[in-house]
Amino acid sequence: MKDKIKNIVLPASFGILMIALWEGRMIHKLLGFKPFQLPIPSEIIKTLSKNFNKAIIDTLTTVNGALVGLVIGCIIGFLVAVIATQFPKWGYTGLTVIATFNAIPIVALSPIMNRWFESGFGQKVGVVTVVCMGAMAINSYRGLNDLKPFARDLMQSYAASEKEVFFKLRLPNCLPSIFTAIKINVPAALMAAMISEYFAASTSGLGFGVKDNLRKGMMAMGWSYIVMASLVGIILYLFIIVVERRAIKWHASQR
Amino acid sequence: MEAFNYTDTTEFMERDFSNSKETGTEIKIENVSMVFPDKNGGEPVTALQNVNLEIKQGEFISLLGPSGCGKTTLLRLIADLLQPTSGNITVRGETPRDVRLKKKYGIVFQNPVLYDWRTIRRNVCMPMELMGMKKSERTARVTKMLELVGLLDFGKHYPYELSGGMQQRVGIARALAIKPEILLMDEPFSALDEFTREKLQIDLLRIWNKTNKTVIFVTHNISEAVFLSDRVVVLSPHPGRVSAVVDIDLPRPRDMECRQTPEFFDYMTKIRNSFEGV
Numbered sequence: 068m069k070d071k072i073k074n075i076v077l078p079a080s081f082g083i084l085m086i087a088l089w090e091g092r093m094i095h096k097l098l099g100f101k102p103f104q105l106p107i108p109s110e111i112i113k114t115l116s117k118n119f120n121k122a123i124i125d126t127l128t129t130v131n132g133a134l135v136g137l138v139i140g141c142i143i144g145f146l147v148a149v150i151a152t153q154f155p156k157w158g159y160t161g162l163t164v165i166a167t168f169n170a171i172p173i174v175a176l177s178p179i180m181n182r183w184f185e186s187g188f189g190q191k192v193g194v195v196t197v198v199c200m201g202a203m204a205i206n207s208y209r210g211l212n213d214l215k216p217f218a219r220d221l222m223q224s225y226a227a228s229e230k231e232v233f234f235k236l237r238l239p240n241c242l243p244s245i246f247t248a249i250k251i252n253v254p255a256a257l258m259a260a261m262i263s264e265y266f267a268a269s270t271s272g273l274g275f276g277v278k279d280n281l282r283k284g285m286m287a288m289g290w291s292y293i294v295m296a297s298l299v300g301i302i303l304y305l306f307i308i309v310v311e312r313r314a315i316k317w318h319a320s321q322r
Numbered sequence: 323m324e325a326f327n328y329t330d331t332t333e334f335m336e337r338d339f340s341n342s343k344e345t346g347t348e349i350k351i352e353n354v355s356m357v358f359p360d361k362n363g364g365e366p367v368t369a370l371q372n373v374n375l376e377i378k379q380g381e382f383i384s385l386l387g388p389s390g391c392g393k394t395t396l397l398r399l400i401a402d403l404l405q406p407t408s409g410n411i412t413v414r415g416e417t418p419r420d421v422r423l424k425k426k427y428g429i430v431f432q433n434p435v436l437y438d439w440r441t442i443r444r445n446v447c448m449p450m451e452l453m454g455m456k457k458s459e460r461t462a463r464v465t466k467m468l469e470l471v472g473l474l475d476f477g478k479h480y481p482y483e484l485s486g487g488m489q490q491r492v493g494i495a496r497a498l499a500i501k502p503e504i505l506l507m508d509e510p511f512s513a514l515d516e517f518t519r520e521k522l523q524i525d526l527l528r529i530w531n532k533t534n535k536t537v538i539f540v541t542h543n544i545s546e547a548v549f550l551s552d553r554v555v556v557l558s559p560h561p562g563r564v565s566a567v568v569d570i571d572l573p574r575p576r577d578m579e580c581r582q583t584p585e586f587f588d589y590m591t592k593i594r595n596s597f598e599g600v
């Protein structure tokens with residue numbers, strides 16, 4: 068009960084307080100903003116509901132690209148981790164290469180990759196894929212290989228095959244790390260997709276919506292897209308957490 | 323309360339093998355040394371030096387010695403989880419590897435080694451899956467084995483919901499479930515309370531008595547070694563080597579009363595003295 072107050076009620080009341088201060092233009096007074104620089108929440112909501120259909124279509128465009136890239140990136144990252152585990156000699160090199168992709172800033176990567184693909188969708192998927200590979204490869208490699216002491220010996224003492232070791236030991240041992248990687252990758256994928264839209268010639272999507280509306284001085288509409296992006300991020304994240312609860316209820320993180 | 327069931331459980335280690343009436347050599351350890359190189363470039367550790375030991379078919383043998391004297395290392399060498407630096411081990415005339423690949427070892431490790439993602443039942447089940455046993459048979463055996471270690475009510479729990487001693491008992495049940503022909507136990511009872519320990523000691527003797535399997539039992543408890551064994555192998559550390567082998571000629575079957583006899587105390591004294599001579 069105490070934990071609930073600490074973890075839910077306190078942050079929630081803080082959020083509500085902030086929104087109330089924002090609505091009451093206290094923040095504007097404090098920081099010297101003009102109303103057009105920072106539209107108040109009620110105005111943003113009004114604008115959003117007026118343009119809801121277009122906002123939804125743009126959101127779906129971005130989410131589509133982000134999710135497809137997320138799935139492809141996670142699969143590639145996981146496969147690299149599996150190869151590095153089963154064939155350590157040269158597989159580990161692949162892992163290192165993938166891991167260094169993580170060091171490339173998306174802002175640098177995005178304009179370059181946008182020249183490789185024709186469609187805005189392809190550009191988005193490409194950038195998101197590259198962004199998601201590294202975290203998945205590193206995390207799942209750790210999960211596949213950080214086994215408890217003697218866990219391997221137990222398998223070996225019953226002359227288990229490599230395949231049995233993989234499916235009965237490594238893979239279940241890796242599940243928590245896979246979820247960790249997905250939780251890192253969900254917000255990263257959305258961000259990468261939006262950044263790709265900033266640079267692309269595309270005329271739809273959340274990233275384009277923010278950029279275009281702010282450029283035209285339609286602040287409230289720009290903010291509507293920011294609201295949508297946040298909502299989508301939160302919903303996807305919660306979804307992953309719910310799945311994780313069910314999938315690895317035996318793990319220390321879920322107790 | 324967990325109930326301990328002494329009846330109907332011993333059959334699980336029964337398995338007829340032709341030479342069971344013979345008392346030939348089961349395991350022969352010749353001049354075995356094990357040196358671990360130090361990873362940081364320091365002095366290598368000699369865990370075992372020139373160990374010679376013959377273990378007879380059907381024998382209950384204890385490896386006794388202080389921490390760090392190489393008990394676990396010797397067990398792992400026999401199980402082919404480790405290869406000796408020099409010397410030779412044969413098990414029924416074969417290499418430890420052949421015997422391992424034939425899945426004839428049952429090992430109870432020093433810590434329980436349960437898989438967190440499997441329930442207790444499915445942990446006990448795991449070796450049987452690897453042996454390709456039918457599901458109905460697996461289920462029946464898991465039930466019997468959990469009954470034996472008094473954990474039937476915990477079958478659907480996950481390992482983290484059990485105490486350390488309970489987890490260790492699951493490890494014992496898992497090793498016994500496949501009716502191993504050679505049972506290697508690394509301090510299996512050291513995490514248990516006195517009551518549970520005594521009960522499981524007697525259970526183990528019953529199972530062993532009925533099935534005549536070879537048991538190699540690691541312990542640092544002198545009384546436990548005397549109570550259980552046909553022979554106690556005393557190891558001394560730095561470097562690990564056999565310092566004494568004591569035959570225990572107490573009559574079998576043994577029960578708690580056996581522990582009160584003067585002969586029992588004589589053996590304990592004898593073994594304790596062999597330590598002091600080190």
Ligand SMILES: Nc1ncnc2c1ncn2[C@@H]1O[C@H](COP(=O)(O)OP(=O)(O)OP(=O)(O)O)[C@@H](O)[C@H]1O
Nearest residue numbers: 358367368369388389390391392393394395396542
């Ligand atoms: N994998 C290893 N690498 C390096 N040194 C090791 C390794 N395994 C064991 N040793 C060393 O070998 C010696 C014997 O270890 P071992 O685990 O066999 O002792 P033990 O008799 O089982 O002790 P305990 O009663 O504490 O379990 C110790 O000095 C230990 O540090």
Ligand SMILES: [Mg+2]
Nearest residue numbers: 393394432508
């Ligand atoms: Mg040990």
